[in-house]
Amino acid sequence: MNKDVYTLGMDRGWNIIDARSSTQVMSSPDVIIIGSGAGGATAAAALAKFGKRVLILEEGSLKTAKDFHNDELKAYAELYQEGALRTSKDGGISILQGRTVGGTTTVNWTSSFRTPASTLSYWRTHFGIADAQEDLLRPYFERIEQRLHIERWAASPNENNAVIQRGCDRLGWQWDVIPRNVQGCWNLGYCGTGCPTNAKQSMLVTSIPEALDHGAQLIHSTRVQQLVWDNDRVTGVICQPMDSHLHDTQGDVIHINAPLVILAGGAINSPGVLLRSQVPNPHRTLGRRTFLHPVCMNMAVFDHAIDGFYGAPQSIYSDEFNAIPDGPELGFKIEVAPMQPSIVSALMGEFGEQHHQRMQQLANSNLMLALMRDGFHQDDPGGQVELRKNGDAVLDYPLRAHLWATCKQAFLRMAKVQFAAGARSVMPVHALGQACTSLAEYETHLQQLPMRIFDVRLSSAHVMGGCGMSQRPEDGVVDPSGRHHQLHNLYIFDGSIFPSSIGANPQMSIYAWTQKLTEALIERLR
Numbered sequence: 001m002n003k004d005v006y007t008l009g010m011d012r013g014w015n016i017i018d019a020r021s022s023t024q025v026m027s028s029p030d031v032i033i034i035g036s037g038a039g040g041a042t043a044a045a046a047l048a049k050f051g052k053r054v055l056i057l058e059e060g061s062l063k064t065a066k067d068f069h070n071d072e073l074k075a076y077a078e079l080y081q082e083g084a085l086r087t088s089k090d091g092g093i094s095i096l097q098g099r100t101v102g103g104t105t106t107v108n109w110t111s112s113f114r115t116p117a118s119t120l121s122y123w124r125t126h127f128g129i130a131d132a133q134e135d136l137l138r139p140y141f142e143r144i145e146q147r148l149h150i151e152r153w154a155a156s157p158n159e160n161n162a163v164i165q166r167g168c169d170r171l172g173w174q175w176d177v178i179p180r181n182v183q184g185c186w187n188l189g190y191c192g193t194g195c196p197t198n199a200k201q202s203m204l205v206t207s208i209p210e211a212l213d214h215g216a217q218l219i220h221s222t223r224v225q226q227l228v229w230d231n232d233r234v235t236g237v238i239c240q241p242m243d244s245h246l247h248d249t250q251g252d253v254i255h256i257n258a259p260l261v262i263l264a265g266g267a268i269n270s271p272g273v274l275l276r277s278q279v280p281n282p283h284r285t286l287g288r289r290t291f292l293h294p295v296c297m298n299m300a301v302f303d304h305a306i307d308g309f310y311g312a313p314q315s316i317y318s319d320e321f322n323a324i325p326d327g328p329e330l331g332f333k334i335e336v337a338p339m340q341p342s343i344v345s346a347l348m349g350e351f352g353e354q355h356h357q358r359m360q361q362l363a364n365s366n367l368m369l370a371l372m373r374d375g376f377h378q379d380d381p382g383g384q385v386e387l388r389k390n391g392d393a394v395l396d397y398p399l400r401a402h403l404w405a406t407c408k409q410a411f412l413r414m415a416k417v418q419f420a421a422g423a424r425s426v427m428p429v430h431a432l433g434q435a436c437t438s439l440a441e442y443e444t445h446l447q448q449l450p451m452r453i454f455d456v457r458l459s460s461a462h463v464m465g466g467c468g469m470s471q472r473p474e475d476g477v478v479d480p481s482g483r484h485h486q487l488h489n490l491y492i493f494d495g496s497i498f499p500s501s502i503g504a505n506p507q508m509s510i511y512a513w514t515q516k517l518t519e520a521l522i523e524r525l526r
């Protein structure tokens with residue numbers, strides 16, 4: 001196993017501070033970066049290499065390979081926003097986001113897709129983002145792919161993923177292999193609880209170390225409460241340490257000034273910081289157009305072992321239904337989810353003995369998901385980030401009729417794949433869902449199921465938008481360079497700047513766009 005990157009780095013003199021025990025902030029930073037995830041870490045590495053004094057502020061704590069023990073309950077509590085219990089405002093969608101050094105990349109499942117051409121075209125046409133072109137982005141994607149060792153997964157897919165391959169083959173539907181950002185992966189399958197071998201090329205083991213090697217300071221376990229601004233400029237930030245359990249803030253507030261601030265707290269959290277700061281919002285665009293790739297799922301049982309808790313979590317996908325439709329119904333990407341017992345038990349449904357029986361079939365079960373591509377139609381404006389009374393950000397994401405119509409389509413198509421792959425039974429992940437032993441029975445069952453909040457177990461691991469890029473200030477929060485439309489030394493480099501969802505797992509889009517926008521920023525700073 002690789003030696004712990006952070007133990008070695010600290011020995012070399014990395015400047016890392018736990019805000020709960022020290023207040024030794026670097027003097028006169030050139031740039032403050034809020035958040036250490038996909039966007040924040042990418043920007044930090046580039047700016048530190050350019051010679052800037054970079055200060056990274058991260059709300060989560062520093063957990064590294066030596067802390068990752070494939071322990072679901074500990075990991076969800078320690079590494080995820082709101083202990084992995086974040087939901088949309090009405091509770092209809094459970095929302096997973098990371099909160100730790102490396103951000104969500106520390107806990108993600110390593111699927112690595114470029115931004116689809118159809119998404120770029122939509123952004124050009126509807127938001128005036130001229131650079132949203134495959135040719136212009138290609139060099140950035142190529143560099144990221146090289147840097148994070150992104151390659152199509154060469155090993156055989158685990159059985160959970162092979163179900164998509166087999167089912168689609170039999171139906172004549174498109175499928176392909178997923179590229180992953182791993183190096184020397186042990187195929188453990190517990191990516192979602194932090195990689196214990198450092199094989200996952202997350203920001204925790206790549207860009208954050210690179211930034212630290214170039215003199216950046218990382219202060220973790222501190223939440224930026226507000227930006228301080230005056231006229232058209234941000235002058236600094238106000239942050240506060242988290243308490244010992246990282247539940248809430250506690251202790252002395254710190255003011256830090258810098259001539260440049262990059263907000264990279266991720267969707268929901270970045271708009272939350274701006275709302276708390278009461279920044280100018282003349283067109284009421286802040287927090288609007290937040291998208292989730294809402295997910296609905298089907299559970300299938302096979303006669304043979306699937307063991308979906310082991311092996312690369314996602315290695316096969318199907319885009320058979322992932323085009324942008326003409327109407328408000330959504331396209332969807334078909335993938336599977338890893339099947340660690342704690343998280344899957346929440347989806348199995350039923351209580352007591354019946355729940356027990358379903359869980360006993362875990363090793364033979366396959367969990368397929370449809371990742372819906374929201375935000376590509378005028379009648380699909382996504383959600384709005386708001387503040388709770390205590391100042392925490394929350395997403396109001398109305399569940400509209402076209403989403404339910406898409407769920408119905410997606411349930412049925414996933415069942416077709418699962419039965420074609422040889423499933424003994426298939427059950428929609430729905431409060432009233434029952435295992436059906438034929439496609440005809442499933443179709444009848446589906447017709448009777450109400451498509452409504454709480455019954456359909458919707459979830460999301462991809463939060464995007466809320467600080468959208470736009471040419472015109474009327475249409476978004478930042479311009480196509482990532483600069484805030486009203487505050488001219490504030491940049492936002494994270495998934496919140498996307499004007500729609502991506503239509504594919506988003507981490508690569510965030511790396512590539514951030515790399516591009518940071519390099520352009522560096523040119524302006526020269």
Ligand SMILES: Cc1cc2nc3c(=O)[nH]c(=O)nc-3n(C[C@H](O)[C@H](O)[C@H](O)COP(=O)(O)OP(=O)(O)OC[C@H]3O[C@@H](n4cnc5c(N)ncnc54)[C@H](O)[C@@H]3O)c2cc1C
Binds near residue numbers: 462
């Ligand atoms: C379980 C799971 C699996 C996933 N799998 C994949 C996958 O396989 N492929 C893929 O492409 N995508 C995947 N994703 C999504 C992907 O990882 C995220 O979309 C991406 O990391 C988001 O990048 P970001 O920079 O916007 O925010 P993040 O990476 O979430 O980083 C934001 C950071 O900012 C910190 N922060 C927030 N507010 C503050 C504040 N006020 N002060 C200080 N710090 C703050 C947060 O704690 C966090 O660490 C997955 C997500 C989850 C939850």
